[in-house]
Amino acid sequence: MGSRASSLLREEDIEEIKKETGFSHSQITRLYSRFHSLDKGENGALSREDFQRIPELAINPLGDRIINAFFPEGEDQVNFRGFMKTLAHFRPVEDNEKNKGLSSGEPLNSRMNKLLFAFRLYDLDRDDKISRDELLQVLRMMVGVNISDEQLGSIADRTIQEADTNGDMCISFSEFTKVLEKVDVEQKMSIRFLH
């Protein structure tokens, strides 16, 4: 169900988004009405302030990073296509997806893409490595003022030590996946959409 704005979303657009993201028709229309209700400026795109208006997101320690993930490099607005592409990472991995294999290219919500998405939350400069500084930044966001620099530093050092296999004092994407290979990423980074 949506506001009258759903009539602004054309059938061709819905079909394209369906192919790109794998969401169903009704999910796309519902998410469009959500997009529209967040878009206070009614200009067809969301800004960072629009996201900040969600109180539960504003109090999330990683809220700013999560919001950033929606915005392409250097841009201040995200349109509906971009919004859906980001959300598509959190679609559950259905059985038929698993069976399809890599026939149509890796779907956005595959395990690897989910992990890559999480990896990018740490790796801000996109150099495919999580450096000590980048790790510290995320840690600092999550703990606020409650832990001292020294303690936090030693936590970061320990984490890198355990994950780093090639001795470069950074965590690469393959090291990242190795550390988390037993974690149920499919379930923990998925949102159960109704219908």
Next chain:
Amino acid sequence: MEGAWDIASVLFQVWLSMVVVLIMLPAMFGVSLGFTDLYIKVLVKTLEWATRRIQRGQNEQPTLPSQSANGIIEKDDGSMEEEIGELRRSHPKSLAGADFTLCDVFYFWKKGIENIVEDQVTQRFTSEELVSWNLLTRTNNNFCYISVRVTIIWGLGVFIRYCILLPLRITLAAIGLSWLVIGTTLVGFLPNSNVKNSLSDLVHITCYRICARGLSATIRYHNKENRPQKGGICVANHTSPIDIVILANDGCYAMVGQVHGGLMGVIQRSMVRSCPHVWFERSEMKDRNTVAKRLKDHIADKTKLPILIFPEGTCINNTSVMMFKKGSFEIGGTIYPVAIKYDPQFGDAFWNSAKYNMVSYLLRMMTSWAIVCNVWYLPPMNLKNGEDAVLFANRVKSAIANQGGLVDLSWDGGLKRAKVKDSYKEEQQKMYSSMIVGSDCHENSVGPT
């Protein structure tokens, strides 16, 4: 030309006398001639038919999106500790309950995305979504053309609402309000006495009854034995300014509010002549002590009417109850909670002040089918020993939410306009910190390498 004017004036007089006899007089005496009940019955039948017809149409055309008012997503309701604990369980490191792992961020990620898709707060500031269409264009969300008959009924509905009901309702509202101003001013000339109080009550109730007729309001009051008494404070959930009309149809209250100019100001000044209401100047409202003192003085006087307060401080869309401001609960005095629940099928009563100003809101009300609501009077509550105002406020809020079938939220209704306080984020950070640092001795034993 003359003849046309004569006919027009005769028609007008007939119209007016019909209104007076059929609507005003019964309203004064609290008698119902049954028109509204009949109207509601017909309306219910029509809407049910329309719903069935629409559902049938949807089954025949499967490309139409199906209507479902359930949420978009299904959420896990675990606490931070539970969820992160689950994440870490599969981690090869033995943790002894503390320390950081790379997968901890998944919890915040998922929560963040869930809240972007659907959150508990922002949806409360817009009108409730309906499960099935109620033949009003304004609630036409995705309800496409289904059949000729539904469209005809809808067209008929538009005609009835705009051409028949709207003028009638505007007339009634005008009569009601002018009656209030004139009546209270007249009563104000009497010396203070019991007679004056009863007359004042009569004038107030009559006016509100006429206004209620002016909205085709059908109100069902439950548990009338718990009605607020003098010297008490009546507390209710707030959906729209019409709440006042709804409550005042069944009892007399002392209103609390800011002094306005214009028409509101005229009404306020005349109301206060016949019985004491509590009107504050804008400057006084900032000083919490002044406000509290005046309210305390009012309820200390047992001859004065119970105060009516809406502790949420702003209009919410009647699907939930948001944080009650503790100010009203610090005054002392017995609290009489009241739960108000509107039936959105007949007309959406929520005032979205960001979208509509007062006049357009009232026009929308008057062109809806009707206002149907239930009012529950809850048993009076008092501050318990050792309980502070905030806990008391929450207790009252839960009781109201429970009775009205509303979601009980602790979020502040002020979030409609203001940003959320940083202290909530700091709480989250603190909670997480205690998870990764654990007890201090653990840290000391592992020192820096």
